[in-house]
Amino acid sequence: xxxMRRLLLPVFCAASLVLLAACAKSAPKTxxxxxxxxxxxxxxxxxxxxxxxxxHAYSSAGSKGPSVKSLFKKSYLPSGLPANDRFVRxxxxxGRGMMPGFGAxxxxxxxxDLLAYLHTx
Ligand code: HEC
Numbered sequence: 639x640x641x642m643r644r645l646l647l648p649v650f651c652a653a654s655l656v657l658l659a660a661c662a663k664s665a666p667k668t669x670x671x672x673x674x675x676x677x678x679x680x681x682x683x684x685x686x687x688x689x690x691x692x693x694h695a696y697s698s699a700g701s702k703g704p705s706v707k708s709l710f711k712k713s714y715l716p717s718g719l720p721a722n723d724r725f726v727r728x729x730x731x732x733g734r735g736m737m738p739g740f741g742a743x744x745x746x747x748x749x750x751d752l753l754a755y756l757h758t759x
Contacts, residue, residue, distance in 0.1 A: 674758060681755025684748055688740060695759050703737055710757050723753055 674682060685695060692702035699705060704716040712721050717734065719725040730749055733739030744752070 672758070674755070677751050677754045678758050679755075680748075681751035681753070684744065684752050685755055688743065689752075692737070706756060707759050709759055711759075726753060726756065 672682075685693075689706070694701050694705045694707065696707060697705060698707050709715070709726065710721050715721050715725060715729075717729075727749060729737065730744070730752060731739055731741035740749070
């Protein structure tokens, strides 16, 4: 038995682990990777389905609508209204300018889930 052979397996394993770690880093953000709880995860799904076509969540670049990155970390919303649940809920439910309202499409619980997610951005 060559000693090299015994070395090969652990070296191979270590190399795969490093590769795996590298992949995990570059892979798109998963709910678990973002540290989201169940409600925030539900909100993220709704965001991806209903909002992501017009708003970036992880980039400050504008899309069809303004970015919602750090939405609640700033004092004011893009419109100039205070950045709090009341006004963001109002925009989601009734719409604003070119943005359609989602009051008919989403349940009250879904709107709350969405708000919980937006607070994580
Ligand atoms: C069809 C494109 C479109 C979709 C879909 C859309 N928005 Fe918007 N959104 C806009 C536009 C355009 C504005 C800017 C409105 C304005 O101030 O005239 C906006 C503004 C906003 C604002 C800022 C409000 C303020 O007071 O400045 C928030 C928050 C927001 N949207 C959240 C959402 C969420 C959450 C969803 C998903 C439920 C969503 N939007 C879906 C286009 C969209």
